[in-house]
Amino acid sequence: MIYDCAIIGGGPAGLNAALIIGRARRSVAILDNNKPRNAVTHASHGFITRDGVTPDEFRSIAVEEVKNYPSVDHLQTEVISVDITQFGFELQDSVGTCLQARKLILATGIKEIYPKIEGFYPLYGKSLFNCPYCDGWELQDQPIVVVSEYPNLFHTAKLLLNWSKDLVVCTNGKASLSDENRKQLKSKDIMIMDQPISAFIDKNGQLEYIRFADGTQIPRVGGFVTPNFVQSVPFAERLGCERTESGGFKTDGKGRSTIPGLYFAGDASYVAPSQVVFAAADGSRTAMSVNMDLTEEDF
Missing domain, CATH: 3.50.50.60 (FAD/NAD(P)-binding domain)
Incomplete structure (x- = not known):
């Protein structure tokens, strides 16, 4: 099976992107290593209707919501390599499983060095x-x-x-x-x-x-x-995505990277500000770009 879209990263950006793409009746696999960056946070603030929610509760609700859609596969696994193919992209996880997708969203976020x-x-x-x-x-x-x-x-x-x-x-x-x-x-x-x-x-x-x-x-x-922010995974750099001066990756403002078919959602591209509400919104915006591009290709 070749998915319409694969999403690496199970944070707010990746989960919201999966929700939007799944609701657009596209086949989507979200690959989630279950290592959220905000695991130590006592509560998340600034997201209306979810102010004060614990990261575990937020994540649990989000995962259950995306699982409600048969078009979404939520896979708890860690991706170790990404390659560009004639079909789009091929992903391999830590146990040797390969997955193919026409489009790829990197919602892998950043990590802090204190x-x-x-x-x-x-x-x-x-x-x-x-x-x-x-x-x-x-x-x-x-x-x-x-x-x-x-x-x-x-x-x-x-x-x-x-x-x-x-x-x-x-x-x-x-x-x-x-x-x-x-x-x-x-x-x-x-x-x-x-x-x-x-x-x-x-x-x-x-x-x-x-x-x-x-x-x-x-x-x-x-x-x-104040930490120093670095990319969580090396996939974008290895594939040749252009960087920004702030350390993120260049996009067209709607999630599209400088590599055709490769998109960013969340702070992997813009580095800061790093908030749940920003990440979720960016995931939604990027997902719409993916669906629009697939629609144009299929039409």
């Missing part, structure tokens, strides 16, 4: 986060910190003032702030700590204070750490 700071991962998703829009509300008016080694530190610091004025900015020993940035932050009475961070110290599973390499300690109850 600074190597002791104590970070036990607190990630509990009191340390990366998205103010997702978790800023829960830390409102609390003593918080923002840690970033990148030029976006100044922008993030300004943004966080909407949630709390008790803010400490940490560069972790990197030159991520200009002199003008520093001047503006200090004018708002924001403390800037340039020392490398040696550890995040917790109490009962929540951040209590930050310890710096010079021995300094400051109390904080939570905050935000």
Whole structure:
């Protein structure tokens, strides 16, 4: 069997794409390795009717919905290779099974690489986060910190003032702030700590204070750490998709990549912002492009 479309990735983008394509009466296989990036997140916010839903609950509801359509096959497997063929694409999974499809959507997302700071991962998703829009509300008016080694530190610091004025900015020993940035932050009475961070110290599973390499300690109850984003899988790069300056992949704005028949859905192409509602919407938009292109070919 050759599917009309295969989707690699079982997050909000891939699942929503499968729903739309399945409802268009196209045969679609969604290949899901069951390793969601937001597994550590306590709750997802900012998605109307689903505000505060746990990632497990969201995923469970979405999988059951797509399974309601006989045109959709939800396959729990990990794809290890993708090749272009005369039919479209051939995918092989980790147990040697091959699958063919006319069109391919990569909804594989991105992964975060965080600074190597002791104590970070036990607190990630509990009191340390990366998205103010997702978790800023829960830390409102609390003593918080923002840690970033990148030029976006100044922008993030300004943004966080909407949630709390008790803010400490940490560069972790990197030159991520200009002199003008520093001047503006200090004018708002924001403390800037340039020392490398040696550890995040917790109490009962929540951040209590930050310890710096010079021995300094400051109390904080939570905050935000900026990661470096990288692609989760190498398929697009191996197939020759053109990259963007931000690290994503070029599309026509409707999901079509620079490789005919290959599409992107979710943050694999645009890198940020990384929210469930963005990913799901992008999955829907890309799915419509796939169906339109199949319609034109078949007609």
